[in-house]
Amino acid sequence: MDWKTILKAQQVDFIARLESGDLLHCDKEGKHSELTVISGERLKQLRKFCWRMADKFKQSSDVEIIFLNNMKGKLAEEVVKTRLGELVSKVDYEQRNGGDGKVDFTLTSDSSIGIQVKARSGNFDQIQWPIYPKEIEKNSVLVCILIRDKVSEAEPEYNLILAGFLPTDIITVASGKASVRIDELFYAGGLHSYLDSLTASEADEYIKLAKECFNKKDYESAITNCNQALELNPNNADAYNCRGVSRSKLGDNQGAIDDYTQAINIEPNFVKSYNNRGYVRYSLGDNQDAIDDYTQAIKIDPNNADAYVDRGNARHNLGEYHAAIDDYTQAIKIDPNNVDAYNLRGIVRYELGDKRGAIDDYNQVIKIDPNNADAYVDRGNARHNLGEYHAAIDDYTQAIKIDPNNVDAYNLRGIVRYELGDKRGAIDDYNQVIKIDPNNADAYVDRGNARHNLGEYHAAIDDYTQAIKIDPNNADAYVGRGNFRYNLGEYHAAIDDYTQALNINPNYANAYYNRGLARYNLGEYHAAIKDYTQAIKIDPNYANAYYNRGLAYSALILISKQLNGLFHKRLAISNFKTAASLYKKAGEETSYQDTMNQIQKMKNT
Secondary structure, X not given: OOHHHHHHHHHHHHHHHHHHOOXXXXXXXXXXXXXXXXXXXHHHHHHHHHHHHHXXXXXXXXXXXXXXXXXXXXXXXXXXXXXXXXXXXXXXXHHHHHOOOOOOEEEOOEEEEEEEEEEEEOOOOOOOEEEOHHHHHHOOEEEEEEEOOOOOOOOOEEEEEEEEEEEHHHOOOEOOEEEEOHHHOEOHHHHHHHXXXXXXXXXXXXXXXXXXXXXXXXXXXXXXXXXXXXXXOOOOHHHHHHHHHHHHHOOOHHHHHHHHHHHHHHOXXXXXXXXXXXXXXXXXXXXXXXXXXXXXXXXXXXXXXXXXXXXXXXXXXXXXXXHHHHHHHHHHHHOOOOHHHHHHHHHHHHHOOOHHHHHHHHHHHHHHOOOOHHHHHHHHXXXXXXXXXXXXXXXXXXXXXXXXXXXXXXXXXXXXXXHOOOHHHHHHHHHHHHHHOOOOHHHHHHHHXXXXXXXXXXXXXXXXXXXXXXXXXXXXXXHHHHHHHHHOOOHHHHHHHHHHHHHHXXXXXXXXXXXXXXXXXXXXXXXXXXXXXXXXXXXXXXXXXXXXXXXXXXXXXXXXXXXXXXXXXXXXXXXXXXXXXXXXXXOOHHHHHHHHHHHHHHHHO
């Protein structure tokens, strides 16, 4: 059933109620009402205006007749103005009388769309509303008002009836004019929507163009088209949402939030705008407000899997890991093939130490999407963490087959190969990383470590130096070069590198430890002890730091007076005992036995 049939049926009901006097009445401006009552100050102002106009044009006709005709017209216009509110703009009455007088109102969003208002008084079943060809040409809609009261100077109140409307393109002209009866009109309750529809189709075309521009990444043009749509229809939520997405892409986050908010104000159940506003807030670090938006989206659409995934991400950022897992799980229940939900749940499980659970999730990602290189990388990381080195290598290798330029896969495979003692294989992987990404400072550091381990010292120092050129704040590169210099016996140069690393990262325990070793070899035992102590403060389980601090205290015994010698002996034994306990706990039997020998040696001294 089309809208015309519906409004015609409603008009039949309206006419029946008009006859019985049972009309709908609403005083609120901008809302539909069959009956509009005009009285008091508003009526007084209308009369004053109509007398002024009658006096102005009295030469052409009797003043009272001009007044009464003006009054009928103004009363009718007041009904339209009251019922349609900001949707329409009135054509200036005085200018109209100086012009052709064929248009009473235009749409606020499009002044080319005219509205002609006609008023008639008398019995509704006897009167007709006339309209002429020029009026039909200049207007899109005829609105008919029925005045049941006698129009006069003394009438204290007018009860005006919005009789109906008719699109001018379906009005038939005969003998130079057309006349319509009340039963030929459409029910006025559909007037607002009909007027909206006149601009909606054009606005929709602009929105369509905006989306095409967006897909081409021409975000500026997308915004321009959205602006055009909003000029035609300021209440188009889709246009605000589309403009918000484009603004977000251009980095105008606040503008995007404002647009999404406006879309929601117009259409409170606009799920996309809640999702989109939540994403912008999430990207700005406003996780709690993002959660509020995603929660609202879920409230409106409980089967919105994406909203659960996005809320899970925000909760993850806030450290609410189990709540995040719950959201990802719910997304999976709604959409069992949701790759993002499985992948993200796997990441959170990995962070919580549930490596097996993480692997299960990555398995599911790979089952759904066998060409998902990132899932192989993530599963490789979990397997690596579980000590399943060869399985991890297999995963990284598969990721490389899928994506031959996957830097992470090469880099991580290189790390595992290095740990397995395959330094040449590791170097091959780091070479590939550098080939793909020549400015990857970490790859130079890692390759330098492998070359250093193979005794290729000059090649190693070249790698560390290159890493520093790329990233002057790469603490690992300074430590790596410091280690190389240390092995060459260049202790002062090594200390300089370790110190530079600590300037970059004051919490680098290994840099303190290595600087302590260099200072120990220079006989700077007190300085070495300070460095070992700092390393232990950062990492209380640093067994090697306790062991070497014990050695430094042992060295002080030989150069101390007797009283200080006993004190240093006790400190040395205490450090060796702590180191031994940590070595034993870690299963490092050789280091444990060596430390126990040191303790016995101290006791025998």
